[in-house]
Amino acid sequence: MIYLDNAATTLPKPDEVVKAVCDALNSCGNPSRGSYDASLNGLRCLLRARMAVADLFNSDNPLNVAFTQNATAALNIAISSLKGHVIITAAEHNSVLRPVFRRGNYTVVSLDEKGRLDASDIEKAIKSDTEAVVMCHASNLTGNVFDIFAVGEICRKHNLKFMLDAAQTAGLIPIDVKKIFLSAVCFSGHKSLYGPQGTGGILLQNGFQPQPLVVGGSGSESFSPTHPSEMPDALEAGTQNAHGIAGLLAGINYVTSLEGKAFSEADKLARMFIQEVRGLDGVTLYGDIDAKLRTPVASLNIKDFDSGDVANFLYEHYSIAVRAGAHCAPLMHKTLGTQNRGAVRFSFSHFNTQNDVLTAVDGVKEILKKGILL
């Protein structure tokens, strides 16, 4: 299989991650619950992982990192704490849209025809009761990266909270909370941090303290009828996924040890793919494909073929794994005019090779030449 669905989850995982999870399975007791080594090893593992996350985002306080099941859970925590008006963009994934739609009182800021955001439109959407901006760092569909520094400065100026969905960028593109005004960074562990699925988290900044969605055992204040308010216990009720987080820690260490190569090599492959297919008659690429900073993603359609049929053809004939259809980003599909057919997304990691790219290009060319017969 040629795996080109790394924006969904990275595959393969580094050997270090596999080993860390396997080792943790038989060495980590329940973290927070005992004073014997196995339990303390679990707790120490969680602390090391918090420190690694804090370092990744240049935060000084690892205890402001809480682990969650995924970025969606982190975003739900952040969003459900908000009481006032919320500003989002049309680029958002359903992990932001649905929690925001459920609570109401929001404004969606539109994008241009290539899915680009004019940050000043965020400022124009501010109302008297606006409490926060919630937005993604990069579109999971186009790969375009948004100017979160500019949005952060708008939030700082207007005393708004700024919740960042970093699912597509954490591990790929640096996020420095000392330079960018942020209230919460919500991240996925299993994408470009190379951890196992079932890992993610939230880093709190600038005094933001969301209410927990889930309360219960915390390993502290056992006789209190209410859940502890101190981080990270406040957002981590119940036994933590220490085994998975051990893998996440190994993944973060792995990607940071590459010193930017995880991004630069994947970026090179994505741009090579784009360069090879952009001139082909019948191929429509979406987003600002010439942007200097992009995630290694390329979404396209071929003539009027169904995107699912294209993905199926590529897998059956070339063993290429890509994602087709809608990408949980309905407003972005409407912006790009792909709401009826979706798009085929090719997403690369540094584990891919130039041969993978060339094979994918061959697949696209064969569809253009011969069509798809069902």
Place this chain on the structure above:
Amino acid sequence: MIEIFYTFPNTHAVIAGEQALLSAKIAVKVRPVPNAIRAGCGLCLAVSPENVDKAEQTLAEKNIEFSEAYQVENNTFTLIKKK
């Protein structure tokens, strides 16, 4: 033997404290909080009296706040510091 027990608001702070002290080469042991001490969580750090100053300086440098410090001798717990 006299020991100093430090309590913390939660177990994460206990382990953060343990790691900070070990990094500073200060002998420390994580142990359950005795019933005689009311603490936020079930774990505390035990340090020798001669290491107290260095331990508290290290915790302060790392922004790790302990809740209380007890001197422990012959099953007697004397509160000596409270944050």
